[in-house]
Amino acid sequence: MELFTNQVLAGIATGAIYACMALAVVMIYQAIDHLNFAQGEMAMFSTFISWQLMQWGVPYWGAFVLTLVFAFIGGVAIERILFKPLAKAPILTNVAGFIALFSIINSSAGLIWDFTIKQYPTPFGSSPFLGSQLISTHQAGMIGVTLLLLLGLFFFFQYTRIGLAMRAAASLPESARLVGINTSWMIALGWGMASAIGAIAGMLIAPVVFLEPNMMVGVLLYGFAAAVLGGLTSPFGAVVGGFLMGIFENLAGTYIPGVGNELKLPIALALIISVLVVKPAGLFGRHVVKRV
Amino acid sequence: MSAAEEIVAEGHQAVEAVPKRAMTLGTTTSLVVLAALLIVPLFAKNFIIFQLTMLLIYGLAVLALNILTGGSGQFSLGQSAFYAVGAYITAVLMEQFNVNYALTLPVAGVICFGFGFLFGQPALRLSGVYLALATFALATAMPQLLKLNFLEHWTGGVQGLVVTKPDAPFGLPMGQDMWLYYFTLVVTLAIYILSVNLLRSRSGRAFMAIRDNEIAASSMGVNVALYKTLAFGVSAGITGVAGGLSAIAVQFVAPDSYSFTLAISLFLGMVVGGVGWLPGSFVGAAFIIFVPNIAESISKGLSGAVFGVLLFLVIYLVPHGARQVAIIGQQLIGKLKKN
Numbered sequence: 001m002e003l004f005t006n007q008v009l010a011g012i013a014t015g016a017i018y019a020c021m022a023l024a025v026v027m028i029y030q031a032i033d034h035l036n037f038a039q040g041e042m043a044m045f046s047t048f049i050s051w052q053l054m055q056w057g058v059p060y061w062g063a064f065v066l067t068l069v070f071a072f073i074g075g076v077a078i079e080r081i082l083f084k085p086l087a088k089a090p091i092l093t094n095v096a097g098f099i100a101l102f103s104i105i106n107s108s109a110g111l112i113w114d115f116t117i118k119q120y121p122t123p124f125g126s127s128p129f130l131g132s133q134l135i136s137t138h139q140a141g142m143i144g145v146t147l148l149l150l151l152g153l154f155f156f157f158q159y160t161r162i163g164l165a166m167r168a169a170a171s172l173p174e175s176a177r178l179v180g181i182n183t184s185w186m187i188a189l190g191w192g193m194a195s196a197i198g199a200i201a202g203m204l205i206a207p208v209v210f211l212e213p214n215m216m217v218g219v220l221l222y223g224f225a226a227a228v229l230g231g232l233t234s235p236f237g238a239v240v241g242g243f244l245m246g247i248f249e250n251l252a253g254t255y256i257p258g259v260g261n262e263l264k265l266p267i268a269l270a271l272i273i274s275v276l277v278v279k280p281a282g283l284f285g286r287h288v289v290k291r292v
Numbered sequence: 293m294s295a296a297e298e299i300v301a302e303g304h305q306a307v308e309a310v311p312k313r314a315m316t317l318g319t320t321t322s323l324v325v326l327a328a329l330l331i332v333p334l335f336a337k338n339f340i341i342f343q344l345t346m347l348l349i350y351g352l353a354v355l356a357l358n359i360l361t362g363g364s365g366q367f368s369l370g371q372s373a374f375y376a377v378g379a380y381i382t383a384v385l386m387e388q389f390n391v392n393y394a395l396t397l398p399v400a401g402v403i404c405f406g407f408g409f410l411f412g413q414p415a416l417r418l419s420g421v422y423l424a425l426a427t428f429a430l431a432t433a434m435p436q437l438l439k440l441n442f443l444e445h446w447t448g449g450v451q452g453l454v455v456t457k458p459d460a461p462f463g464l465p466m467g468q469d470m471w472l473y474y475f476t477l478v479v480t481l482a483i484y485i486l487s488v489n490l491l492r493s494r495s496g497r498a499f500m501a502i503r504d505n506e507i508a509a510s511s512m513g514v515n516v517a518l519y520k521t522l523a524f525g526v527s528a529g530i531t532g533v534a535g536g537l538s539a540i541a542v543q544f545v546a547p548d549s550y551s552f553t554l555a556i557s558l559f560l561g562m563v564v565g566g567v568g569w570l571p572g573s574f575v576g577a578a579f580i581i582f583v584p585n586i587a588e589s590i591s592k593g594l595s596g597a598v599f600g601v602l603l604f605l606v607i608y609l610v611p612h613g614a615r616q617v618a619i620i621g622q623q624l625i626g627k628l629k630k631n
Binding site for chain 1: 361414417418419420421422424425426428429432433436437556559560562563564567593594595596597598599600601603604607608611612
């Protein structure tokens with residue numbers, strides 16, 4: 001039983017990261033209807049920036065805040081410079097654009113910081129949490145930060161003018177434009193926020209997976225999977241999907257014989273396909289009725 | 293505008309921009325290209341012949357994806373899985389069962405058709421990004437599945453299998469590389485011609501009707517489920533043949549050669565070549581084979597970045613890929629003729 005509880009808690013902790021990534025994926029998906037394949041690389045690059053700042057002697061939380069600012073500006077800049085011209089292009093062209101961005105960021109990070117694995121500090125420490133053997137302080141911190149972030153986003157979208165404007169621009173762009181919302185900048189804002197959320201996920205997971213240019217590839221896959229599982233149109237669903245993914249991944253790795261670490265991802269993805277076959281819009285997604 | 297609507301709008305535009313006949317090259321152009329493909333190897337070094345062979349093989353795989361996406365409007369990021377299955381079937385049949393290499397290709401094609409058809413069944417309920425994720429899962433799972441212990445007896449596990457390169461038959465005076473090139477060319481041509489005819493046939497029109505508007509197609513009596521799975525099957529079958537050819541050409545199969553990166557490359561090939569334009573598949577294949585090399589020669593450390601920048605240039609300047617270049621070229625020639 002202790003093994004089970006342990007695995008579930010560890011699953012919730014990694015699930016928190018998947019939830020962050022999924023949230024970032026959903027933010028951009030809501031804004032422009034595309035899955036951002038470069039999301040993980042953007043997060044990785046931001047994490048490297050924070051690492052570099054710390055190497056220069058900036059304290060952890062200072063580096064954390066500066067990195068968020070950098071990630072936000074970077075996200076807005078990428079949208080303005082690279083993807084705004086593609087807004088009217090076919091969906092496949094956009095996917096190619098994301099892959100190109102992925103390739104550019106990955107290669108540049110490799111050139112600047114090389115491909116050796118680096119230690120990344122945790123602000124929470126790695127001792128057992130509150131004397132309990134079940135969960136480490138860093139894992140508890142990961143869950144805590146994710147929940148805070150969710151709460152913040154909830155209030156932002158529910159109770160601020162700009163949050164409302166962003167929701168309007170995402171759901172009905174034409175009508176939003178008619179009431180004076182600058183939808184084009186709302187999209188850029190969505191990119192910036194998604195980039196910052198991704199940076200948080202990157203900085204939280206870096207102590208676990210270590211810092212190197214390919215660190216986010218696996219995380220992004222789970223993030224995608226979580227977002228699709230929860231329903232791409234629902235930020236809440238994305239978060240639930242993230243936690244479910246984390247728990248399921250750990251339990252499958254522990255209890256299904258022959259799975260181990262190698263087959264974890266395929267098994268997790270197989271689960272998603274089965275969910276999608278039963279509920280094609282994901283667990284919390286809304287069904288879109290199409291007109292002929 | 294939702295993603296689905298965007299595809300519809302895109303399909304509509306494509307239909308207007310390219311009349312049906314322009315799905316392929318004109319007769320003269322085709323003959324010139326064919327003549328070039330026949331003659332060039334006679335004067336080229338073995339390494340270049342090998343690269344041309346790979347170009348044809350990748351072109352075939354991109355063509356398969358093009359039939360699926362350009363034809364029936366379905367997305368796939370999992371083509372590497374079918375490619376891997378085809379390659380392994382050929383390798384295992386040749387090395388463990390001593391089957392003639394040419395006979396392994398139809399087997400690979402038929403088995404992959406079956407796989408694709410079966411995979412198409414659950415995929416039927418998914419569309420757009422959801423289908424992309426499902427096929428993506430297939431692509432990531434495949435290398436792991438090939439490493440499984442109980443298959444190791446045949447597949448060689450992580451080590452992979454070495455494949456012997458066939459000699460030219462009937463005592464023909466040509467090297468192994470050249471023979472393989474012409475063999476690949478014949479297979480490619482046959483499949484290309486069949487694909488063109490498939491897309492022009494009743495089934496092809498059913499594919500395109502589904503691509504342009506699924507609901508309208510079904511209300512006109514097109515069996516959407518059947519044709520969608522059929523498109524998956526045909527695409528997987530052709531990819532399987534390409535995979536089999538690649539096993540013979542590369543002389544080696546190993547699980548990690550068929551990772552998600554391969555699926556991405558094939559996808560990029562299709563976008564660069566122009567979705568729905570079959571000759572573009574080979575232009576796209578050239579892009580994914582040669583551009584990484586060019587990027588490497590420009591800057592070793594930044595090759596990925598250079599590749600990304602080149603890719604961005606392509607999609608900014610010609611968002612419809614090589615097809616758009618071809619159309620612009622045609623219009624220019626038309627204008628010159630008028631003057």
